[in-house]
Each structure stands twice: as C-alpha cells, then as structure tokens.
Amino acid sequence: MGENLPIFDLRRPLKFHLELTDKCNAACPMCGRTQQMNRCLPDMSKVRNIELDLALIKRNFTPELCSKISEIDLCGGLGDPAAARECIEICDYFIGFDIKVVLSSNGGLRSASWWRSLGELFTENDSLVEFHIDGLKDTNHLYRVNTRFGKIMENATAYLASGAAAEWHFIAFRHNEHQIADALEISRKMGFSRFRVIHTIRFGKENRFCYEMPDGSLRELNPADPSLVRATNTAESEGTGAQARTPQATSGAVQCKSARQNRPYIVATGAVSACCWIEGSEDERQMYALAGISHEPEHNIRNRPLEEILLEEPYRTIYPRAWSEGANPVCVRKCAKMQRSTRSEL
Ligand SMILES: C[S@@+](CC[C@H](N)C(=O)[O-])C[C@H]1O[C@@H](n2cnc3c(N)ncnc32)[C@H](O)[C@@H]1O
Ligand code: SF4
Ligand code: SF4
Secondary structure, three states, X not given: OHHHOOOOOOOOOEEEEEOOEOOOXXXXXXXXOEEOOOOOEEOOOOOOOOEOOHHHHHHHOOHHHHOOEEEEEEOOOOOOHHHOOOHHHHHHHHHOOOOEEEEEEOOOOOOHHHHHHHHHHHOOOOOEEEEEOOOOOOOHHHHOOOOOHHHHHHHHHHHHHOOOEEEXXXXXXXXXXXXXXXXXXXXXXXXXXXXXXXXXXXXXXXXXXXEEOOOOOEEEEOEOOHHHHOOOOOEEOOOOOOOEOOHXXXXXXXXXXXXXXXXXXXXXXXXXXXXXXXXXXXXXXXXXXHHOOOHHHHOEOOOOOXXXXXXXXXXXXXXXXXXXXXXXXXXXXXXXXXXXXXXXXX
C-alpha cells in the first residue's frame, strides 16, 4: 500500500532547503558558480542573478504548510542568502510560524546593523547562522575569494551581540590547517556556539585544484592533512542538517537523505528538486523524462503550487524505483557509497 506514497510526506513534520538567490559577493574556486580558471568570474551559463521573493514564498508556503515545517535551511548551491533582497523579511515570515531558520553565509555582505537585526530576529526561536569562514585575515580570502576578513568579523560580532546562536564552519586546506586552533579559540571568545571543521571531497584524482585569482595570479588548493580532520563523530556537510553516519548507511542500498529528513529542495529559479546533489543533474533530467513532466515550467513554484508538485511523479514511484535499481549514479554515490564531505566538531 505504501508503495505509491510520495517520497515527501506532507502530513508529517517537514524541513525545506531553499536557495534564496544565486547571487553572491564571493567567488570560491570550488563553488559551482565560479569559473576557477577565468579569474574566478561567475559562470553565467549557470548564474542568472535571480531570487525567491517574499510574495512567492508566501504564496507557496501557506500558513497551513508552515504549521508542519520544523526547519528551513537557507543555503543553496550557487548563491549566498544574505544577497537576497528580502532575506530578513523571508526569515521573519518563517520565524512567525516558529520555524527554525538555519542560514549559511560567507558573512561578507551587508552592514553590521543588518546582521544585528538578523540576530535580534533569530533570538525569537532557536534559529542560527552558520558562518563559513575558512581561515583568518591572511588566508580566508584564498578560498573565500573577494571577501574581507575584517568585515566578516564585524558582521559576526554584531550578529552575536544580539544573543543569537552561530556556528563557525571552517573548510580545511593545506594553506589554512595550521590556523584551526587559533580560529577555534577566536570563535569561543566571540561567542560562537560550535566550531566545525569541514573535510572537503571536492578534489579530483590529482588531489590538487588549480585556480586563477581575480588579479590573474595562479594558485593551487591542496587537501589538509587528513589526521587534522579525522572523520570521528562526523556528520554530512554540503548542505545543512547534521546526521550522524551509521554503519548501515554504507551497506550498498540507497538511503535517501532527503526522504528520510522529509526535506525537499527549491532553487532560486523556483524549480523544486529532491536535494542539492541531484538538482540539475542528468539523473534528474532522466527521471523527469520518464515522468512525462517537464521540470521547467511544471515543477516550478513560480508556475504551480508547491504542495501539488511534491505529490506528483517523479516523487511517487520513479525515485523509489531508481533507488532500488541503483539507476541514479548521483544517488548511489551520495546515499549508498556516502561519498560526501564530512565535518567534525571541535
Ligand atoms: C554554495 S554554498 C551556499 C551558502 C553560502 N554561500 C556559503 O558559502 O555558506 C553551499 C555550501 O557549500 C559549502 N562549500 C563551499 N565550498 C566547499 C568545498 N570546497 N567543499 C565543501 N563544501 C563547500 C559552503 O561552505 C556552504 O556550506
Ligand atoms: S560564498 Fe557560497 S555561494 Fe558564494 S561562492 Fe562561496 S560557496 Fe559559492
Ligand atoms: S542524492 Fe538521491 S538518494 Fe541522495 S538525497 Fe539526493 S535524491 Fe535522495
């Protein structure tokens, strides 16, 4: 009987992952928006400079739906939520329903008073900001290209002064691994509640990653010493929502993280997807072809109600079938072989 139930259950508590915008002030070389060998300029074949606005959010996230949502993660694949014009208004709307908001940012955009206001709002429930800061004054900009460490510290200080919760997430590379202990100490002094080290898996087989800085100089990223970011007590990174690794998770069968968390994904175009890994992939295209539904425009909240979209194929039978047949390479990699970046808490 359960076979034809959609993978997302609108009667159970839900979470959502939203990409509010694909705009960003930074140009991290390993980010999907960046052309790493062209001065880290944005890849305009992907970036459209668009956003989800408050009116669109209100139309789709009705009070009824909001009453079932426990958490909304404002992260995404191509942009920074702080770059969305109505970021605070959207957070305010969700927090009005007592939804926990988890906002991931490089922290370099906006004024200190904007961050203070965000903090005041976030103290209303247990919402939090994950600041993604990969080093200190002399290193953070080597990955968080185009950001200024001093400004990020001012913004984080203003946010924390409100009493709201924040975590510091630090992607470890060879060029910043020696600063992990200092960054941890600074984070404690500033009042961050958690410090997490991310062990990225975005290196190719060569185990190095070349890129061109905006000034034309060539640089290389190298992995950190694995013993510094040992995967003990790790949880998944690349998207928020910690979930401890379990032995059965590597058993070979696909265990969909998104279905387990009841957590669909919506990108800044308005397109609805199962998760940030499958979004825009060939696997997703094939499932839509099988469903006889076009992802765009039919499964886009600009054109159709979110609650209708989530109850249709490919979310009913096509995803479960693909998982049991091992037909989606992305799903097998991410949710059977568990090839994900990991994070450990210090
Ligand atoms: C595209 S960003 C969007 C949110 C925000 N702009 C940020 O950077 O936090 C999504 C996530 O990817 C993470 N990320 C960026 N580069 C990464 C890398 N090389 N390895 C693992 N995660 C990475 C970010 O830290 C963030 O958690
Ligand atoms: S801050 Fe986030 S969205 Fe912006 S370039 Fe870096 S990883 Fe990508
Ligand atoms: S990669 Fe596939 S199995 Fe994993 S969360 Fe995404 S849709 Fe689910």
